[in-house]
Amino acid sequence: MKTAKQIRREFIEFFEKKKDHTFVPSSPVVPHDDPTLLFINAGMNQFKDVFLETGTRPYKRAANSQKCIRVSGKHNDLEEVGHDTYHHTYFEMLGNWSFGDYFKEDAIKWAWELLTEVWGIPKERLYATVFGGDEGDGLEADVEAEKLWAEVTDINPDHIIRCGKKDNFWEMGETGPCGPCSEVHIDLTPDMSGKDLVNGDSPLVMEIWNLVFIQYNRVKGGALEKLPAQHVDTGMGFERIVAVLQDKKSNYDTDVFTPILDSIGKLVGLEYDKATEEQQIVFRVIADHVRMLTFSISDGAMPSNSDRGYVLRRLLRRAARYGRKLDMKDPFIYKIVETVVDVNGEAFPEIVDKADYVMEVIKSEEESFNKTLDRGIELFNSLVSELKSKNTKTIPGSDAFKLYDTFGFPLDLTRVMAFEQDMDVDEAAFEAEMNQQKERGRAAGKFSMQEDEKLDWTVFSDGETEFVGYDELEISTSIRKWAQHGDHVHVVLEKTPFYAESGGQVGDQGILQGKGFQIEVTDTRKVNDENVSIGTLSGSIGEDASVDARVDTARRTPTLYNHTATHLLHAALRNVLGDHVQQAGSLVAPDGLRFDFTHFKKIEPEELEKIELIVNGKIQENMPVTTYTSSFDEAKAKGAMALFGEKYGDVVRVVDIAPFSVELCGGCHVKATGEIGPFIIAQESSVAAGVRRIEALTGPEATRYMLERRDIVSKLEQQLNAPAAELVDRVQNLQEKTRQAERDLQKLQAGQIIDRVDEFIDGAEKIGDVSLIIEEFENVEVDMLKQVGDTLRQKSTQTVGFLVNKADGKVNFVCAVTDDLIKDRSLKAGDLIREAAKMAGGGGGGRPHLATAGAKDATKLPDVYEFLRSKLN
Numbered sequence: 001m002k003t004a005k006q007i008r009r010e011f012i013e014f015f016e017k018k019k020d021h022t023f024v025p026s027s028p029v030v031p032h033d034d035p036t037l038l039f040i041n042a043g044m045n046q047f048k049d050v051f052l053e054t055g056t057r058p059y060k061r062a063a064n065s066q067k068c069i070r071v072s073g074k075h076n077d078l079e080e081v082g083h084d085t086y087h088h089t090y091f092e093m094l095g096n097w098s099f100g101d102y103f104k105e106d107a108i109k110w111a112w113e114l115l116t117e118v119w120g121i122p123k124e125r126l127y128a129t130v131f132g133g134d135e136g137d138g139l140e141a142d143v144e145a146e147k148l149w150a151e152v153t154d155i156n157p158d159h160i161i162r163c164g165k166k167d168n169f170w171e172m173g174e175t176g177p178c179g180p181c182s183e184v185h186i187d188l189t190p191d192m193s194g195k196d197l198v199n200g201d202s203p204l205v206m207e208i209w210n211l212v213f214i215q216y217n218r219v220k221g222g223a224l225e226k227l228p229a230q231h232v233d234t235g236m237g238f239e240r241i242v243a244v245l246q247d248k249k250s251n252y253d254t255d256v257f258t259p260i261l262d263s264i265g266k267l268v269g270l271e272y273d274k275a276t277e278e279q280q281i282v283f284r285v286i287a288d289h290v291r292m293l294t295f296s297i298s299d300g301a302m303p304s305n306s307d308r309g310y311v312l313r314r315l316l317r318r319a320a321r322y323g324r325k326l327d328m329k330d331p332f333i334y335k336i337v338e339t340v341v342d343v344n345g346e347a348f349p350e351i352v353d354k355a356d357y358v359m360e361v362i363k364s365e366e367e368s369f370n371k372t373l374d375r376g377i378e379l380f381n382s383l384v385s386e387l388k389s390k391n392t393k394t395i396p397g398s399d400a401f402k403l404y405d406t407f408g409f410p411l412d413l414t415r416v417m418a419f420e421q422d423m424d425v426d427e428a429a430f431e432a433e434m435n436q437q438k439e440r441g442r443a444a445g446k447f448s449m450q451e452d453e454k455l456d457w458t459v460f461s462d463g464e465t466e467f468v469g470y471d472e473l474e475i476s477t478s479i480r481k482w483a484q485h486g487d488h489v490h491v492v493l494e495k496t497p498f499y500a501e502s503g504g505q506v507g508d509q510g511i512l513q514g515k516g517f518q519i520e521v522t523d524t525r526k527v528n529d530e531n532v533s534i535g536t537l538s539g540s541i542g543e544d545a546s547v548d549a550r551v552d553t554a555r556r557t558p559t560l561y562n563h564t565a566t567h568l569l570h571a572a573l574r575n576v577l578g579d580h581v582q583q584a585g586s587l588v589a590p591d592g593l594r595f596d597f598t599h600f601k602k603i604e605p606e607e608l609e610k611i612e613l614i615v616n617g618k619i620q621e622n623m624p625v626t627t628y629t630s631s632f633d634e635a636k637a638k639g640a641m642a643l644f645g646e647k648y649g650d651v652v653r654v655v656d657i658a659p660f661s662v663e664l665c666g667g668c669h670v671k672a673t674g675e676i677g678p679f680i681i682a683q684e685s686s687v688a689a690g691v692r693r694i695e696a697l698t699g700p701e702a703t704r705y706m707l708e709r710r711d712i713v714s715k716l717e718q719q720l721n722a723p724a725a726e727l728v729d730r731v732q733n734l735q736e737k738t739r740q741a742e743r744d745l746q747k748l749q750a751g752q753i754i755d756r757v758d759e760f761i762d763g764a765e766k767i768g769d770v771s772l773i774i775e776e777f778e779n780v781e782v783d784m785l786k787q788v789g790d791t792l793r794q795k796s797t798q799t800v801g802f803l804v805n806k807a808d809g810k811v812n813f814v815c816a817v818t819d820d821l822i823k824d825r826s827l828k829a830g831d832l833i834r835e836a837a838k839m840a841g842g843g844g845g846g847r848p849h850l851a852t853a854g855a856k857d858a859t860k861l862p863d864v865y866e867f868l869r870s871k872l873n
């Protein structure tokens with residue numbers, strides 16, 4: 001039997017060696033430079049620019065094996081995964097490509113040759129579908145492909161089938177290159193009766209290969225434009241063809257999956273083959289999700305609360321919840337990563353390098369979800385039984401939202417759980433709750449901007465505000481409109497030097513000086529896309545709208561330092577920590593910067609120092625900072641970093657500190673890095689699982705910070721009478737001395753107490769012929785009381801000693817019993833103390849002659865003593 005590795009190799013070699021194709025490695029499954037796409041979903045993604053003729057390649061024919069993920073957007077197979085046997089969230093797509101070279105004829109001929117001659121798949125089992133035309137798009141049936149199948153292959157003519165747009169017109173997304181396609185399906189029914197099942201969602205007849213004839217571009221609005229050249233783009237599901245060639249009914253029975261299922265089996269103590277159908281689904285879901293997580297995290301994605309990161313989080317949480325069905329309570333998914341790496345590491349070496357990192361990310365994510373998972377499941381179960389008793393079949397949106405908000409259950413997880421109970425979720429109500437929460441969040445912000453709509457504007461002129469504040473900070477301009485809002489005024493200018501808060505950079509402050517009035521601007525923001533300055537008015541605004549506008553440079557200038565420093569920091573972080581670092585939030589203010597980013601562990605002091613040195617080095621180099629506008633694609637080609645989840649227009653502004661940092665950014669920056677002055681990291685901390693925060697200072701603030709620290713050091717030098725270099729040792733010495741002194745003091749105390757043992761014996765209470773010694777102490781060591789107990793035992797007979805230490809509202813007991821009492825009256829210290837401690841809300845025990853215990857309730861001491869007396873009677 002051929003192994004999966006062999007099959008992959010044979011595919012590539014067939015096109016490379018026999019058909020003159022160039023092998024092209026898979027692109028990362030995370031498209032870092034394309035905010036329109038969450039994950040690579042087909043082999044053609046990396047060649048999109050070739051089809052659109054905005055890019056070229058040095059070859060006209062290519063073959064590859066592309067890592068794909070289909071859990072979002074146009075192609076989303078999540079609901080099928082695990083429940084069927086041939087859809088995965090992550091899978092490999094084998095493809096051959098023609099860029100304006102060969103077209104339908106060769107594509108069809110070669111596909112047939114590989115499947116039937118090289119691999120010997122029985123021809124009677126194969127079907128070919130062709131595009132049957134679409135009126136809406138004004139497209140005819142693909143008669144050409146239909147004829148070619150009949151002419152250039154010896155397929156049974158009855159096996160050529162026309163299908164509609166849904167199956168036989170391939171599109172990557174809402175827009176982009178597309179065209180009619182011709183699919184090869186395989187009939188796995190024993191008696192080859194599957195013709196009617198083609199494109200019928202049956203595991204018995206499944207699509208294995210799609211030959212796409214790219215000849216159109218779908219543009220915004222839905223129209224099709226003919227491309228200048230015709231291309232071939234094919235995609236064959238690797239896992240599916242392996243199943244066919246290994247003669248398996250399920251992708252999961254091939255050597256792509258069996259080692260992973262085995263490794264899950266070992267962890268859960270159950271073999272996949274011996275599991276029930278329902279349990280097997282759990283195995284498959286977990287095996288599938290681990291692959292997806294391993295590949296996507298290796299390529300730089302991170303579980304998080306938004307966009308791409310949330311897809312990872314959802315899958316991981318789903319897998320964790322499915323694991324509960326096999327009683328997996330502790331983090332375990334991360335342990336399967338190793339096997340995924342074993343199976344795929346040769347073809348995709350990047351996952352070998354990242355294996356440890358991937359495991360750490362998954363483990364920490366599992367740990368954090370595990371904290372609430374069981375409580376969430378409990379809540380869900382009691383909810384279900386309550387609803388069922390009322391004959392309701394829909395989980396209310398408010399409960400789904402509670403599961404989401406309090407217990408971290410993604411909506412689709414709740415949906416799966418509901419589905420298993422034959423119920424559904426009121427998703428509209430869930431969305432409504434979600435929106436309400438967002439509203440509340442917004443309302444809790446500094447200003448309520450909704451009220452803005454109610455403002456009573458005095459309008460001088462219409463038109464858009466021109467922002468000139470990149471270069472000019474003091475200008476003459478006019479007010480377009482203004483309005484009173486509480487004790488503030490809102491002002492919109494014709495031209496403005498005031499930067500409105502965005503991209504993390506704070507809004508400008510300053511002065512508007514008019515005829516007969518002055519406005520002290522305290523903030524500038526974007527409201528409904530308008531640049532609005534907010535401030536306090538003195539005097540009154542009359543007929544004359546002209547004003548002199550002046551930005552407060554004492555605030556703006558250090559803001560520039562911090563903004564440019566943020567870009568340098570971002571680049572340095574990626575250099576030192578790796579490409580998985582993605583901006584997750586940013587604040588650029590006059591007095592410092594705050595930068596949140598995805599990174600899974602604490603940053604080590606050496607790493608922080610390295611980052612500081614790199615940033616300061618780039619400042620020292622005094623690199624020019626240039627800004628310009630360009631098309632999004634050109635900026636991307638320059639390697640500009642785009643922030644994920646930001647919406648960019650076709651024209652973007654680039655802040656260029658090449659080659660070190662190129663970022664898309666609309667903010668304000670220095671002209672050369674040297675202006676920034678010193679850069680210093682003041683703090684590194686964690687804000688959420690997988691998100692770290694760096695707070696840093698630049699320019700005068702950094703200097704002030706360093707001077708303050710130096711001042712502290714000088715004072716310590718004086719105080720300790722030692723040079724700075726020796727301070728750490730000195731303090732350590734001092735701490736050690738203090739500890740020693742404390743120990744000595746305790747010994748001294750102990751000595752004093754031991755000296756009082758005779759006094760204790762004299763003061764004993766007589767109960768019959770037994771002496772009971774009860775003594776209370778405060779804040780002494782229990783060890784010392786044990787010594788007292790021992791001494792009591794040596795110095796007396798017929799005696800029970802009960803020593804109590806009170807500390808911080810709690811109590812400790814030590815009980816000692818002399819040997820004669822143990823022997824003659826079977827009195828045991830361990831038994832006595834156990835009951836005594838129980839009475840005071842605690843526990844303990846020990847040997848017959850000496851025992852210790854701790855308890856919480858000091859008010860019960862009189863009862864405890866009474867109990868002891870009763871025992872000795």
Ligand code: ATP
Nearest residue numbers: 070077086087088091207208209210235236237240
């Ligand atoms: P299906 O109808 O089976 O979902 P598709 O029409 O979505 O397939 P294409 O977009 O044409 O598939 O992708 C090309 C090939 O990739 C398919 O012929 C199939 O072999 C494979 N494939 C597609 N989706 C998956 C998946 N989720 N898991 C595994 N293989 C897949």
Ligand code: MG
Nearest residue numbers: 070075076077
């Ligand atoms: Mg599909």
